Amino acid sequence: MSQLPPLGGPNASYTPAQIRRNRLIFLGLVLVLAGLVAFWALGPYETKDQSATLKAGDCFENIGTDKEAKTKKLDCTDAHADYKVLKMDRDGVVDTFSCSGVPGTTGSLTQSGSGDWFVVCFKENDEQGRK
Template sequence: MTTPPLPAVDDTPKPAEPLTPEPENHGLPAPAEPSRLRRLGKRVGGPLLLVALMAGGLIVSGNISKSEPAASKAGDCVHDIGDGKKPKMEIVACTKPNADYKVTKVSHDGSAQHACDSEPEDVFGSYSEERNTTVVILCLALNTERPGGPAPLPNWPGEH
């Protein structure tokens, strides 16, 4: 019996097969894409939050400044909320019991130190307050519309 001949063997070296890199997620499924709503929220949410904070700040600052002396005008009434040694004025309604003084003139010019000298005799003095870069001067008279009659004259030390 004869054995069949063996097929010819090719002994020439073959190039090595390239190694396939293992995926970076180590076999885990890829993360899902964010929903359209979430992508929209990321784009729009930041600017909307900024606008809301700015609007809130403007509303709060607007409400605070309405009672400040710088917002007063002739005919408004003010109340001294200071400690008795240093006055601090806030605007109040002239018919309230704490409406001590009536503003006869307002000057936003800090160089006009004697802004109230030309006012009528019922003006007993002035109140000045420095605001950022300006000085506000209020010429004050006793409020005769106040329930219970006018308040007594203040005895503030020095000029205000």
């Protein structure tokens, strides 16, 4: 009959230095993973679109593109607050209808799809950079 190795206990093939090194490598991997998860969860909020939260009188910066605008709501005196909302039309679908009667409108932002339709009528912010 063959003899089985004993169960449990430390493996004599690893030296204390190797065990410490392996623990440090494991700890480093855990820290990197935790950092990635924290960055994903708390990451840069500039990429989140705040268009749906705008209302008349709010100011914003376009952090997207001209074709795919993404707004970041800012204080009107902020140097980056390029535009001021004149009207938020939650029932609007076509910007020419929603913004045609709003004096001073120089641009519009339309969002449609996924049940959230609205039109934002805006102008250039004349309070930009004032403190």
